Amino acid sequence: MSQQSVERTLGKLLTDPAFRGRFFAEPGLACWEAGLQLTAVELEALSAISRASLLHVAGQLDKRICRAPLNARVRRLLVIMSADAHQKP
Numbered sequence: 789m790s791q792q793s794v795e796r797t798l799g800k801l802l803t804d805p806a807f808r809g810r811f812f813a814e815p816g817l818a819c820w821e822a823g824l825q826l827t828a829v830e831l832e833a834l835s836a837i838s839r840a841s842l843l844h845v846a847g848q849l850d851k852r853i854c855r856a857p858l859n860a861r862v863r864r865l866l867v868i869m870s871a872d873a874h875q876k877p
Contacts, residue, residue, distance in 0.1 A: 790825075797824050797834055802846045804855040812839055 797819060800807045810818035815835045819826055826834070846854070 793824055793826050794830050794834065797822075797826060797830075800824070801834070801837075801842050802849060803853060805846075806855070808839075808842060808846070811835075 800822060801811060802808075807818060807822060810821070811834075815831055819831065
């Protein structure tokens with residue numbers, strides 16, 4: 789859609805391990821879920837980047853600017869907390 793969308797997607801691919809995993813499983817769905825609007829050409833170009841290349845660059849980044857991956861226990865807790873919040877009047 790725009791250079792800004794491409795740059796945001798690249799940023800997420802480098803700094804968000806969960807998004808990166810979803811992207812390599814289902815690129816279009818991962819971008820849609822993240823609110824990233826890409827053209828078919830942009831999505832194809834980003835999908836052509838190898839996982840190894842992204843992992844290499846991501847590994848060089850300062851961890852303070854990367855999203856910490858949530859482990860399964862934390863994810864379950866967040867789901868429970870969210871459900872509880874929606875049930876309270």
